[in-house]
Amino acid sequence: MPKLIDETLRKIPALNFLFAASSIGLLLTMGWMVYDDYSRGWKGYQKKFQRLEAEKTRAQIEAARQALDKETLASLQKQRDEARAAAEQHAKDLKEALRKLQDVETRAYRDDLAYRTIKKIDDLEAGLGRLQKKLEQVAPSGFMKVAIDVLNAPLLDFVAPSLKIQQVVLDKVPLDINFARVPRADRCQTCHLSSDRAGFEDAEQPYRTHTKLNLFLGGASPHPVDKFGCTPCHRGRDRAVDFLYAVHQPDSEDQKKEWEAMYGWKHDHYWEHPMLARRRTEASCLKCHQGVVSVPEAEHLNRAIELVNRYGCYACHKMRGFENRPKVAPPLTHPTAKLTPEWMARWIKDPKAFRPSTRMPRFFGLKNNQGPGDAEREDAEVVGIVAYLTEKAEKRSYPSLPGRGEPERGRKLVKSIGCMGCHAIERDEVQAEVLQARNSGQKADPIAWERRFGPDLSRIGSKARPEWIYQWILNPRQYNPETRMPSLRLAPQEALDITAYLTTLTDDTPDAQRVGDVRPQPAARDTTLLAYLSQRMLPRDAQAKLEAMSERDKDVLLGERTISRYGCFGCHLIPGFEKTPPIGTDLSEEGSKPADLLLFGFVPIEHSSPAWFFQKLKDPRSFDQGHVAEFYDRLRMPHFGFTDEQADAVTLLLQGLTKEKMPLEIMRRLSARDEAVEAGRRLVRDYNCQGCHILEGKGGAIREPIATNLQARGMSEEEATAAAVSFAPPIIDGEGDKVQPDWLFAFLKGPTPIRPWLEVRMPTFQLTDTEADTLVHHFAARDQRLFPFQTLPFEAPKGPEMQAAVKMFGPDYFNCWNCHQQGAKKPPGPPEGWAPDLTLASRRLNADWIGRWLSNPQKLMPGTKMPTFYDPEDPKGSAPPDVLGGDPERQIKVLSEYVFTLGLRRNGASAGATP
Amino acid sequence: MAVLKKLWDYTRNTQLWNSIFRHGPPDTARNRGLVVLTNVFLHLHPVKVRRSGIRLRFTWCMGGITFFLFLVEVATGLLLMFYYHPTVEYAYVDIVDLREQVPLGVMRELHRWGAHAMVITVWLHMLRVFMTGSYKPPREFNWNVGVLLLVLTLLLSFTGYLLPWDQLAMWAVTVGSNMARATPLLGHEGPGSSLLKIGDISLINAGNDARFALLGGRFVGAGALLRFYVLHCVGIPVVAIILMAVHFWRVRKDGGISGPV
């Protein structure tokens, strides 16, 4: 064999060594690459889940075994007892003929019993078998275990792996990525394996069952997982199968710390749709549920919507879903008829100092105006605003009071006729310490939300002129045609009494805590005006112009500029600003704004949009901190004094206002009936019906003051609370089912007393026809009734049926007249036992409702004092036996015909007429 | 051992073996030369090189490494094409999926880092050629081919930059392609383009200039993505392969690797 190479440039062994080293390096790198690609976090979660499921299945098997044992034992014992009993029976009387028969019967019975037991045991065994089969699947053993491990091995895991990425493709709910609409591929269930399966409610994350399985994920729920997935609501990166890449968001500081330690969590700014913090997930409801007053079961979101409506955020900021809403504050076209300039100045300077519960925010004396000269300038501005408002006000004054009122009578009226459904007098109702805690933000408002609809009346006497109060409560609309304050149809003397009472409610704040009178600051005023004027003209000209103006004109001009800068006209109607557009940022797509478009300044908070929203709501001017700016360039948003809970709710809403466009087929679409219901809900909210009535399970806030009132008359607390139900306005769920549309329309337009024992009055809201119609339609639609026309086909009972009806009506049986009024005739007994006039039935009630009411009143109105005459479990047994053959259905039919035609007979009209 | 030897000898005498390998083992200088000459993969390489040609300190092996990286890019790029749609809907999510779920999606990282490395090695290669004066005659033509190859490498990087279709890609390519506006005569903001007009009708405008041709539209959109994809995967590589063949050929013909001529 010839020598291959005699001479080489390099040493061959060295080259071989190099070759070997690099080949080994290559092999190792290859192995590393494959392993790195193979080892994914989600596989660990799936393996852990298999163990969890195996554990659960074992527990189920154990439970099934025990059930089976118990069942077998119980059945054997039962059989023994049966046999023993039978034997005793036999022993007792042994008649030959009977014994044979009994033998057969017993055997037949025993066979039947045994069969049933065996069948039950069979079923249990079948269930056990299924569970064991399942256990084999989730926890394989022996050969299968090894086989499955091999099938999950690197590079082989494409054949039939048991660890797999779980994915739902959602082309109906696309995602906006870089200007294109991309189908989502939600892979959340790769780790959240049992999120759509019941039975894992208390498992640890990521395995926990969805907390609202009836609403989400479940096949029968309105949002099944194969159609809606997860990220359309929760957000986050749909395709991620890694904790961090999924852009999870912690729900609290503690969780954040925990995640930082466990996963190295940090804010991911590469994904524009980070997951919503758990407590704010409801923000997503808004993109499909639009144009509704509230979203079912979205408690936090609904709270936010209520807050925005009450506080009128939409007055300064354009917000989607809050278009065309009325202004939230009273018009300032003629304030001098109501207020004094001194009070106005003090109020503007710090509204909460006078009325801590007010929704009017504070504009002056805030953080970013604490520099030298700022206090004087702000005083000058307040004086200017008052000057502007009084200057432009329509001159109007009221005649002096026509007589004298009795404050004590007035107090009783205020407390009883219904004022307390919308207003509170917190000073009288709540202990001073509680109020103190509320004012400092430590406690929630002790007064019900519904009763914050109107202002707190604690210091009204120091605010409004008595002449104004008198005219206002007689007819609110003469002062403010837009007001939602209704008329309670007061007699002039009643109005005088109430006025006398309200004027006694004066400001009792100690002088030290009171906002002092605002003093004019001519020097500061002139500098400020000069700064304003110099923006548009040469300083020299500005100076000249200023010198030519009178003092009053300067005040008025500064007032105008200040109102214009702070946008007071967003909430108030102010002369001269009727057409000025609001000054706030458009918030309609605020939730889609990336955090880097928000100015965080030097405030040390997390750089995310929800954190910014929260901070802005809690302390709106804080982002000016550390900035040097002229006063007109500083932040202007006023301070509302939101609690953490309120600010968090509004943050949720803002996060929900995104620019996402959902396809119509996915959106919640309202049917005509739903539209009618929603339109009514809007009015119910705008007129605060739930201040007095309970509707859709909410409201009835007036019951509390009524109970207090009853206590003041000597009832114990328990008695008072119970009696308050009778003395409060009724629950009006089911009103559409109960009353005729015509009657309800007329009643809403001009209420007439139905329950004469009530002191509280249904107010006259001066609804327009459209509004009244909308409400009637709302009730009809909610109860699936026809609207607006229907026939009333009832005829009066005749002959024996008439006698039967009268008999049942009488004292022998139901004794209806004991409680119900009969026309003008009042029933005997105390007023809290009275019930409505039955002669009104033909005009008021739906005929078929009477029958249903009679058969089970508690079902229609839980807590009603109407007695249940027919036991719903056993109507036949509880029916009067000797009337109409004891047939409850016939009795009820006759009774309802009788009741319905009572009024018709009295009016001499023929039965069966349609009104 | 004897059996193995027998088998080996038998195999080497079959017609199949002889039809593939036309020559005996490379144990003589002649056979070794023939092996290289008659093998399609080896014939690009000269039969004999100068001793200085394989001195690492002199060549840095940068040309070879660049070619190797090019092969890596071709291989990984080919595989990536199986999982990538050049459409505005799917381009970005396909890239996300390479990270999240595609088996051995690490291919994308190889492709990307390989591309970065290739740009660096090309520059180092140029530097080395420049420092050793290897651009001088008779190699001046090959230097120019090399410059073209450098440009193609950079264009490959530029076109590949758009394909992930994220914000960085879109705006980087927007900025980059805006340079084409300033092309003399052919860019609508370039010198001389305002002269090309018939009456009031300007012949070069944003709707037909060099940038428009590059992007297939007035802005970076679906057309640009597809165009860049085709250029990145087919157009530029084909030209680069042709030029590389010329380049390697001329290395041999112009006096071998970088030695004194």
Next chain:
Amino acid sequence: MAAAPGKPASAQAATPSVMTRRGFLSTLGVAWTAFAAACAAGAVATTRFMFPNVLFEPPQQFKAGLPADFQTGTVDQRYKESFGVFIVRDEQGIYVLRAVCTHLGCTPNWLEAENKFKCPCHGSGFYRSGINYEGPAPRPLERYRIVLADDGQILIDKTKIFAQEKGEWSSPDSFLKV
């Protein structure tokens, strides 16, 4: 040329003389083994790369609603486009036919008026039961597994196929008794 040490070496490897050298068993042996293993792993990995982990196809198992949603005596086509199945309900129960012709794999149409499945490609005809009776199709249409899920819905599993000619139609999972 550190990048291509394999080329001259491969020529060397072809010579029998190398095999006898001790060096082969030590350094060079290790080198070649590692290199070959790495290449093999690369080839396997590339093969693995061609098998995706996630599919954007309709799932192989799906819930098709409650048995009561299917009228007796009808061939239901509501899942034909999305999942490629006919759901047939007769007096006894429900079965699921795979909408793939057994001839060359086209999708047959259900012709209600003629009470038969007809393949548009080559004219194979099948009865409502799936049995072939005309045209080139060599065997009946296949059936998919059909069971009731826990929530009472029909669960169709396309991974399990029942062929009539193998006698699999008698399997309890190929037919849902109602």
